[in-house]
Structure formats: C-alpha cells, structure tokens
Amino acid sequence: MKTNDVILQTATKVVLFLIVLFSVYIFFAGHYTPGGGFVGGLLTSGAIILLLLAFDMKTVEKILPVNYMYMIAAGLLFAIGTGAGALLFNVPFLTHAFTDVDLPILGHLSLHTAALFDLGVFLVVVGVTMIIIKTIGEDD
C-alpha cells in the first residue's frame, strides 16, 4: 500500500531550511559560542536524513547529487591543507592565523584559518554520517 506522506513532505520542505540554517549558524558561531564543525556537520546530515525519511533514496540523490566519499576526502584535505599551509609561512604545522577586517556590508569581522580547518571537520562529519546511513539503508 502506498501511503501519501504529503504532510510530512511539506513539513520537511519548510523545516529542512531551518535546520540547515541552524547548522550553518552553529558552524560559523563555533569559535565564539557553543557549536563548531562537529555539531554543525551532524545537524546538516540530520537535515539530509530528514529528507531521506520524507522522500526516497533516489529523489534525495537527485536533489543532492553529492558523492560523500569525495566529501570526506575534501574535508580531510581542508584540514590537512590548513595545517600544511602554515609550513609555507615558516611556522610549525597547524599554526593558525587571523586578521581583523572591516567589510562593507558585514561590518567588523575576524577572518580565521581555524574556520577552514573546522570546515574540513564539517565536511568529514557530514560525509561519514551520510555514508554510514546510506550504506546501511541501501543494503537489504
């Protein structure tokens, strides 16, 4: 029997963006308030899982045509690359740098290479979670 999940699907469409926004917020705010790459990544994959629950696997793949293996690799590259980048400036591995800048619209900001590292964490966590869920889900 095919069920009609219209309420779930509609609710998902709305809630999804809230979750994604929240996760992006948590990710970016991580350096100042609780949060960071790890929780941000988990929440983003939570949003994708919600999609998976509301729709089926193929639809989600159409919506998000991402190879999560590459995502893990990219995340690791970001993390290690950030660390290795420090070597170019003749400082020890994983030495972070930051500057304060004033941007026209966004105002006073501090740009930090730690955010790039955190981005690596974020990508790996999303990739890992999605790989685990998808692999187990596709298996019969």
Place this chain on the structure above:
Amino acid sequence: MSLLHLAIISPFLLAILVPIAYKLFRQIHTGWFVLPLPILLFSYFISYLSITSDQQSVTKSFSWIPALGIDFAAKVDGLGLLFALLISGIGSLVVLYSIYYLDKNKEQLNTFYVYLLLFMGAMLGVVLSDNLIVLYTFWEFTSFSSFLLIGYWYHREKSRYGAQKSMIITVFGGLSMLGGIILLYLMTGTFSISEIIAGSDEIFSHSLFVPALLCFLIGAFTKSAQFPFHIWLPDAMEAPTPVSAYLHSATMVKAGIYLVARMSPVFAEHSLWLWLIAGFGITTLFWGSFSAVKQTDLKAILAFSTVSQLGMIMSLLGIGAAALHFETVDDSYFTVATTAAVFHLINHATFKGSLFMVAGIVDHETGTRDIRKLGGLMNFMPITFTLAVIGTFSMAGLPPFNGFLSKEMFFTGMVRVLEMDIFNLDTWGFLFPVLAWVASVFTFIYSMILVFKTFTGKFQPEQLEKKPHEAPIGMLISPIILASLVIIIGFFPNIIANTLISPAQAAIMPVEGYVYDTHIYFWHGFTPELFMTLGVITLGILLFVTLPKWRRVYDFLPEKLALNRFYDSGLSGIQHVAHKFTKWYMNGSIRNYLVYIFTFFIITLLSVLFLKGAFKFDASNVSAIRFSEIVLALVIAIGAITIMFVKSRLTSIILLGAVGYTVALFFVLFRAPDLALTQLVIETISVALFLLCFYHLPQIKDEERMPFKATNAVISIGVGLVITLIAFSAHSNKLFDSISQYYIDNTYEKAAGKNMVNVILVDFRGFDTMFEITVLAIAALGIFGMIKLRLGGGKKNENK
C-alpha cells in the same frame, strides 16, 4: 683481512660457486671441484707448524663489530692448528672418498658439497677464533650444517628424525654456551679468549664463575655427545657415510673437546671442572662401550664407539686439570693425562675415520650394514679387511698401532688419579681406573665384533643385495692413507710429539716460562698399565668367544635405561602438555578471554594500589553536591542497573538511550554545552543504529534474561570497585594545579576565539582533531567496505 681470514672463509666462498659448477659441468663429479680446497688449506696450515712448534702463536684481527668489542680475531696456536690440520686433512680425504661413494647421477651433489663446505668453514672458524662471539657464530654454523647433512636423504623419515634430534640437542647446548659467554663477558668485560685467559685469576672467586663454567660444560657435552646427551650421535648415522666419517667421528664431535681444552686455562682451577669433566667423561666412556656391544649395525657400533672414545678424551682432559693444583710435583707427572688426551684425539681421528670409510665400503658393496647378515667377506675384500683390522686393533688398543700407545697413556693417567689427594679424589678416585679398565674390555669386545663378524665366519650370499667385491681404488685411497697414519704414528709416535702434541698442550695449560717436551715411549717396562692391557686382552678374548652366552644380559638391561625413550617421551610430553595447556586456556570463547583480562586488571591495579600505599581519600577538595545532581545520578543508576535485568533487548536499547540522554543532561548541568550538543546527536544516532541491529537480529523464540553467573558478578563488581577506588585516590592526590588557566587567559588573546572548547579543538590541539576525523573517515570506509564487498553474497544481490 689477512690470508688467515681468507683461509677460514674460503669454504664459504667456494660453497657459493659449487652449485654453478654443478650446473655447468654435469659430466664431471662435483667433488673434484671441491677437493683442491681442503688440500690447499691443509698445506697452508702445515706452514704454520714452524711457528707453533716453538709453542708460539699468531693472531690476526679483523674488525667486525668494534662497538661491541666483537672482532674476527683469528689465532693460530698449537691447539687450533692441530684441529685445523685434522679438519682440512680429513676433509680432503672425505671429499675424495665421497667422490666415489656418491653417485653423480643419483645424488644431489650440489647440496651435499655446499653443506660439507659450510661445515668445513664453520669448523675452521670454531677452532681458529679468538673471539667468543665469533666462535659461537661458527659453532652454531656447525650445528646447522650438521643438521642439513644428517637430513641429506630428507625423504627418509629416520634421517629427518636424526637431524631434528641432533639439532635440538646441539642447539640447546649452543645456547647454553652463549649464556656462558655472556657471563664471562660480564665478569671480564671482553670477548677475547686470550684476554680472558690472561685475567682468569681474578674471576675465580666471582659469583658468576660457577654458572659460567656449567654453561660452557653443557655446550661442550652436548656437542661432543657426552652422557646423557650422547643420544643424538647414533641417530645421526642416517647421514651418508662420508658425513659420518667426517662430522661424527673426526671433527664436529670434537668441537666440545676443543671447547673444554680451550677453556681449561680459565676454568680448570676449580674442582668442579675436574670432577664434572672427568666424571662425565668416564661415565660416557663406560656407557658408550657397553652399549656398542649390543648394536647390530656397523655404523651404530661405530657411533657408540665414538661416544665412548670421546668420553675417554674428555675424562683425560679433566684429570689433566689436576696438574694445575700441584706446584711441587714434577709437572709432567699429572700432565700425562693431557698429553694422552691430545694424542688420542689424533689417533681417534685417524682410525675412526678409516673405520667409517670401511663401513661405508661394506655397505656400498654388499647393500647392508647389518652384522647379522654379513660374514666371510675377507676373501672378497682383502684390502678392506686389512684396513678394518688395522683400525679396529688400534681402537681396541693393541700393539703395534697408535691406539695402543694412547691407551697405555690413558691407563697411566687414570692410575695416577689414585695418587692425587685433592678434591676428595682419594675417596671415589679409585672408580676412575676401574671404570676405565672395564670400559676397555668392552671396547675390545666390540672392536672384535666389528672386524670378525663382518669379515670372517660364514658367508651368507642369500642375505646380501649385491654380489660383494672389492671397492674401487678411489674409494680405498682415503682409508689407506688413514690406516697408514695409524701404523706410522704407532711406530714413530715422536714425529708428532713435539710438532703437534706439545704445542697443543702448551695451549691447553699455559704455564709461564715452561716449555712442554713430550716423549712417547713404546715400552714402559713392567708397569701396572701393561698388566691392565694384558688383562683387557685376556678377558676381552674370553668374553668375545662366549658372547652368545651372555649377550642376553642386554635384552632386559639397557631397555630400561634407554635414554632415547626418555628423550622421545619427553619431547612428546612437552608437546602434549603444551597442547593441553593451550587448548585449556585458549578455548576460543571471548567471554573467557575477557575474564582473564579483567581478572588481571583487578589483581594488578588493586595490588599496586595497596602495596604502594597509594589509596587515599580526601574530601577537602570536593565541591558541594546539588539536589539535581543526585536526581540525575539516580536516573543513570536505575537505568544502568535495569539494563542488566530486563528481558527484552528493545527495552535495553531504550534504557541505554535514556542513560545517554541523562549523561547529556549532566553535561548541561556541569556547563559543557558543546559536549551536551554532541552527546545528544550522537546518542540519537547510536540508538538508531542499535535499533537497526535489533531489527536484523535472527528471530529468537523466547527472549530470556541474561543468565546470572557468580564469576561475572564478582569480576564486574571488582572492576567497578577498582575504578572507583582509583578515581578517589587520584582525586585526593592532586599534585599540581591545572594548566587550564593558560587557555582561559589566551583563548581570545592568541587564538581570536571565545569558545574555549572549540579553540582548543581546532587551534591549540588541532593535531588531535585532524586524526579524529581521520578515524571517522576510516570507520565510514570500513562500514562501506564491509557491506558492499561481501564476496559471493554481494554478487547475488547484483544479479537480482
């Protein structure tokens, strides 16, 4: 690197070339390529005679591992040269003999000569090394090459058995010797034998002296087949006869003798040395000759005879050590034993080598070595018969052969034991001449059996596989040379007295400023020794003639005393016990292994905690407990305890989730928002995964509660208790303040962040994080691989 070093390693170098020669020149017997080397070596070593005859020595050193004090120091002195000449001389004869003995079309000649050359080089290394570690290296090399040679016909089970047995026993002794070497190094700080000898007076009272002595003796006794380690030698007779003649009569089995002689200046001051060597030697002499009489295989007789003769040389070396304890008596009075040892060493190598070759010829020409099948071969093989007579009569100690002279000297040495009044020798010392005499009677009997049962009596052609005929001349050359030596040395013993024997003696017992001068007299006059020999001959002939009547003594006697049985049952017993033990504790059940691990954990930690007095309970540093904490702790405790007692797995999973969420609440309570966030999400995911596992579990009809087991309860309570105690003690024993103040101060100043947890994670200690995400990535890839790459099962799914 000098010419001397080159001489020692030249057999190894030639061993590399032998397989090439074997492949290239299939028409020529490979032995011909090998033969020139030992001859060359022999003539090279002859050139050293001029130096050693003056009782001097030459040392050439070659740096090997200087940082550890290990140099390849080669030293040629009287003793080393004597052995080097035996090795290269008899080596040449054996190679010549083997050329005719081994068929070039039927045998794997390349391996044979490679092994033989390895052995020759190793043996030269043993006797010419002045460094104990180098000596040990070559020593083990002789064990290995002997193992390979005994197992040369590896398709025979008996060869493999003999090879394994000799390997186990000699390597056991070799390792024990290594222990002795290390102990000596600890005492003296050097591996150089010359230096150790030079400083031997100081180590005499050292507490490690006796252990080192015992270690060396075990090494020497196993290699030289002394009682009770002699059991490997008769089984080593499965080797081709040239090997038996070379290794198991003339060279390898004398390595132990060499070691005893070489270490005499270090250890001989101690009474234990004299007692052990002389005692074990005389026992071996007796037991070997006694056992030889009952053998029916020619080579087995010769093997036991070798055992007994080695025992004789060993006992002489032991008695000779007594000379060190007398300063007033004329030195040569007691050193006659040492002279006899060296002299008999040479004699034994000559007659035993030729006898083995004779046995090989008999085997080769008739197809059997069983003396019950042999007989009356005298007319078919006159030359072989002559050689056998010379060899056996010399072995039995009959004039005019060289064995007679050394046996006379042996008796002299043994009779003089009676006059020693040291080390309580006056109490049990009389056993030495008595045992020596009885053993000589047995030696006489088996010597006669060897020659007369084989060559005289009734000829039994139906028992023989081949029609017997005289051996080819090539096969006879080597035993003829050896037998001629037996006669030459018998008639003119003094040609080797001052060239070989005295220098060797000077090396065995160096006395400052004393020059050994040896004379061997053919005729002593009417001495007790002469009458002992006459008695041996009379009783020996009597017993040989009446042999069938008393032979049944052997049927019940030695069977009970067989050391082989002890060895075999010991070996299988060790295997059996090890098997049982491993089966008992490695039973494959993970529960059991966890029991071991946790029990070990509890015992170790608890004992350390209380033995070291580390347990301490100090509540002064504890903060006040809030009501909310008590509530949460109760929730967790109830959840955790209920998990153990619920029936359904589903309930367990949900309870576990409850515990996890409560932990998250604890994080909230203890102001760890990052942890609380992560804990919540992760707990959700893991509960979902648990449910997934639960869903896929095979249908079990009645879900039962976990059965109660007292051991498990005790262990789990124990683990909990230990961890709690350690946590209390650790908290009460804080020695330093936390380093967190640095992070608090610098999170914003240096890292431009305000969330300290995150700043530590990505900045201060980002290195850890980098590898934690790597761990995650590996886990994901692992899950992906496990599920997608199910071989066989995965393919089925694709076909659907």
